[in-house]
Amino acid sequence: MKKTLLATTILATTLLAPITASADIRINGFANFVAGATTNDDESFNNYTGDIDYSNDSLFALQVSSDINSRMTATAQILARGNNDYNAELEWAYITYAGDNDMTYTAGRFRMPLFAYSASLDVGYSYHWLAAPQLVYDVPYRNMDGLKINKAFSGLGFDYNLALSHGNVSGETLGAELTVDQTTLLSLEATNFEWTARAVYGIGDVTLDLNNTDPLLQQLSDFNQAVNAYGFAELGSNILVEDDQGTFVGASLFYDNSKFFAGAEFTVTDLENSFSSKDTAYYFTGGYRFGKWTTSLTYENFESEGDVNYLDDINELAAIDDFSQQLALFAVGVQAGQISETESITATVRYEAARSTALTLESNHVNDKLTDDTATLVRLGVSYVF
Template sequence: MIQNRLKKSICALALLSCGHSLAHAGDFNFSGFMSIGGGFVDDESAPSYAGYAEEDITFDNSLLGIQLSSDISDELSATVQLTARNTDGFKVEAEWAYVSWQATDESTVRIGRLRTPFYMYSDYLDVGYAYPWIAPPNEVYYLPFNNVNGIDFYTTGTLGSFDTSLQVYFGGFTDVLNERGVDIEAKTRNQLGFAGTLAKDWWTFRAAYHMAKLSIDLEALPGVTGLLQTLEGAGFARNADRFRIEEDDAKFLEVGLNIDTGTFVAAAEHVELRLDDEALYADNIRQFIMIGVRTGDWLIHLTASKADDEASDLSQGIPVAPQTADLIAGLDAQAAGEANKRDVISLGTRWDITAGTALKFQYSDVDRDGQKGQKVYAFALQTVF
């Protein structure tokens, strides 16, 4: 039965994400995953969505990943996961690179480059075979950074009749953020997070909380330096400071629920990202809910996702007057440009061709607040090996 094969494959992927593998070569463990996909849109004059922007069918959404691990001793092991995406010209990048210490049968300590546990599917975010969609809903799974350099502690246990897990990590990162087509530096310091699950039989509840000191070099964006000089020259230094994200407090909250009875599947997730009240970036409030039915080798699912960001008030404190009208309008436009208002309905199918290989098709109707809508047709062949 495909249900049993799928459950076994998902269990294998969970082990893969923690440093185990599907294939062995002596003391060296090797595993991998691949996704070959693409799609098209109904109107390329509308804004692109999740990387899809052309009316002609393209195969521009593919990736290859391999994971290597080796035992150093009975308790120590080293793991490296490399990925290459066609969106980056198949440039090879290290997603994971860490050393693990098996402290007890239930507990592991890792140090190095780790996957940040923002979401329910974070551990196997790149392994498309592990979830129903071609990729998790873009409204929720949107953060540009998914890794952290640091240390974490992961443990499993029981609470009465429930299975539990807890992950705690500390670290930071320095990376490049593409903002309005320009690469700028972004970094976090003192990044601390907690993620825990409570599960029984066919359902799993998850909650996570993260905090960090965030810095983003917005002054590298065209026109920002001149805008700041204008604000400071007019006596609005406090408004100018809202464009300077330097060691600002950032907090990220996530709650999620996953259900799989074998025939009926469902998932829901809600996230919130909040920065300092006076920062340029909007407060991000996102969620999705998915329901699906599995029959034989097929899974049919329907997903509703929503981005309902709250724009910051960059012009707060500037008196309304004819001479400040253009300045206020410009600041309000900057703030609105950072706040996404979007509703998406997606209908998808998954056909498990064999254990370890799935073919997926997905249709998405994208409704943007105040902008032209978009219909997206996507497909992917996804496998693990």
């Protein structure tokens, strides 16, 4: 309630600004209204079930920007998500300074430049899907509080954008707060009329707060205390996530000649000195435009290794007594239990219904390759920008 009131107050103040000030206020917005359901009552995927849901992927946003002076611009984005009861929240709030030699400096809260579609991730109208590939883009962090420096330059027939970002990140996973402090991201994008290539590398100090009621996280905390009592402090520390260095690597390549388009994106996420597995995700997509219609097909894959580390310490712990053996089995199970491999195929048909408005029908078939469980999600949505 307080967040909603704050966001509403900010918006009202902004809308009244042209009356009370001479600043050039620009207001843009976008929205996605999506209805979806799985084709079977026993199936569930991405928070959808067999009952039609109208809120999971629906959202409405306003973006307000104003020139402070000839070089500085202030930007704020207020976004209300259907899966959050349309409570308006301040998604972005940053200041941009246009320097010399095609240098740009940004300070505040902005979208983390992790993926090819990060900047327009919520803007369904900006891409050919109804929603960006979930197996790749579903990460517990979206925005960064910090600084970003951009350098634009050209050469060899391409335009380049080199970006260095530094700041702090927060999100939520397993019902617990996840923070990534001292995050540093370096990205390079090269584009010409038909090709776009991008690479990103990032590191940060990751901490997962275990002070909550989630049963699994409580077990991790209890395990840490128990193995410490046996003298295995390092093993206990490894099950916790406290200032552990996380690494993110991504790359993408796209081709688009206005009629035919194809592309791929690949990411790897890893966490050192932790029971957490290395995650690898990628997708391939391609499609064709004819008139107001766009058809596309996308294949996605997500894999978590589930390798068991620290076996020497675990075996030594297991040999002490019956209780320590149970602790050792838990240490193995927590790591091996993370193994997963999921793939999906998405068929999309999009129609440009009106200016800046698209109607999209999408069928997403997902398969858990370890359990052979499958689900088919069908969604219909309208996306627009203004």
